[in-house]
Amino acid sequence: MAADVEGAQGGGELIQPRAPASDAKALSDARPAPRPVPSACARCSLRKQTAFTAFSAHELTFMESFRVGETHLRAGEVLYHEGDALDLFYTAKSGQGARYKYLTNGDRQLVNFVFPGDTIGLQGVLEDAAACTVAAASDMVFCTFRRTRLNELFTHSPDRGFALVWISAAEEHFLSEIIAALGQRTAQQRMAWALLKIHRRLSDLGLAQGDAVPFPFRQRDLADALGLSLVHTNKTLAGLRAHAQWQDGMLTLSNRPALSEIAMLPHDQPPPRPLL
Amino acid sequence: MAADVEGAQGGGELIQPRAPASDAKALSDARPAPRPVPSACARCSLRKQTAFTAFSAHELTFMESFRVGETHLRAGEVLYHEGDALDLFYTAKSGQGARYKYLTNGDRQLVNFVFPGDTIGLQGVLEDAAACTVAAASDMVFCTFRRTRLNELFTHSPDRGFALVWISAAEEHFLSEIIAALGQRTAQQRMAWALLKIHRRLSDLGLAQGDAVPFPFRQRDLADALGLSLVHTNKTLAGLRAHAQWQDGMLTLSNRPALSEIAMLPHDQPPPRPLL
DNA sequence: CGCAGTGTTGAAGAGCCTCAAAGCTCGTGG
């Protein structure tokens, strides 16, 4: 699939409905292709968010040239599949998605949500096989970078190479928190923890409208993220409804202190991280 | 604590026995200090393992100068604590340990084991607060690197900077597998999965003696790694004893295909990864 | 209208946790 022009879709495939067992991979192997967009980094609104560290002029110039273009995905489409060899990697620009891992029995784990500013696919670029499947829950736009030019990032702009390590380390940090949540917390604690983390991450991106943030997922996604059955996820959400409401793709936390208490969370906030 | 001379201990503190609730941090805040060792990278036996990619002569020279020295830990000692600001980061050279995260109620999660070749502390160096506590289960030796010189790694040796990103991505990959294991697998599946992963990683380092690898941990550690109670861990291990024996610090897998079947694992092997 | 996807609720059972206690191997001290 070639890079397509303005207005057309960037490509992608419809994600399969959750198959009970076997035929989970009867999917097209088309890959979304990036399309060129002129001088976008300078205008990128993400860079203005306080969640991210600042760019130097030199870094900005370099990233403009390093960027290949944009990849557009519609809700439900897949960016790449677990096991794919990746020629590109991405930074999410808008919309929301998630990374999934599938087991041989058809079960799946939602490893992490993909929010604006998240860099994904780096592992798949380096190791020749993506560890996760990435799918969009809403329409999404990604900034796209080419595998073959990754070395330039280190030779031409050490600061950006440094940033990339920082990004990886921050992701690793968050994954370790997820591990602790899955391993040590009860269903209610996990749910409170996840709602707080999600809300916090989206708020830090400036996406909050009052107490509400957009969250275009299904209860099944949250269940797969927390390692809970769909039924129990529903009942756990119902039990927290006094403190958190989630309807029509909007998540509203009306009593964050209560949720923090339930989640056994300290109250610190994450330091600014780099954006690629 | 200053860098000490050959034969003396590198420092460290005794890890606390698992406190029931409150006083879990009544510990000295002494930090182990590295001691200089001349020209060690060229003779490092880890580099010869096929699990790692090769060094160029230039890279080797650079790492010799980049390295600060070695840090020695005795079994039970702590390298650094969750929340510490780190001036150093490390690559494990020998021995085994683990990274832990503690919850406010005293429970803990073993996030990942630390085996020779693993780079740790990078996240703590970049984010000003370590995400995990690192403790040694056997006597350990670490190669030590200084935070303040991290930028040199990117400006002087882009290849090593690239390697660092690769290392981070590989770790991120493995953590995502842990997440899937904790979220989707039953106790028996988790146990079989963990034993296979542990055995594989140690075998790839050339530490296997027949079907056995050294594994100097306690059932409590495995329980905290898998998110299971100690009692259930014991019973699950007993149920797998026909396929896996673990006694006197040695783990023996006598029937790997059976364990793979139980763990729902594909049979592929990980690609070579960089060593720092 | 029928159907697919999603959210909700109830009931029964399995898996895992907690509590409790006993055996084992150390090292220590009388």
Next chain:
DNA sequence: CCACGAGCTTTGAGGCTCTTCAACACTGCG
């Protein structure tokens, strides 16, 4: 020499959390 205690492993019993199965309500769509 044996007694003693600490740390670890092992085993049993009871109960709670979470899963599975089943059914129904609601929505949007062909």
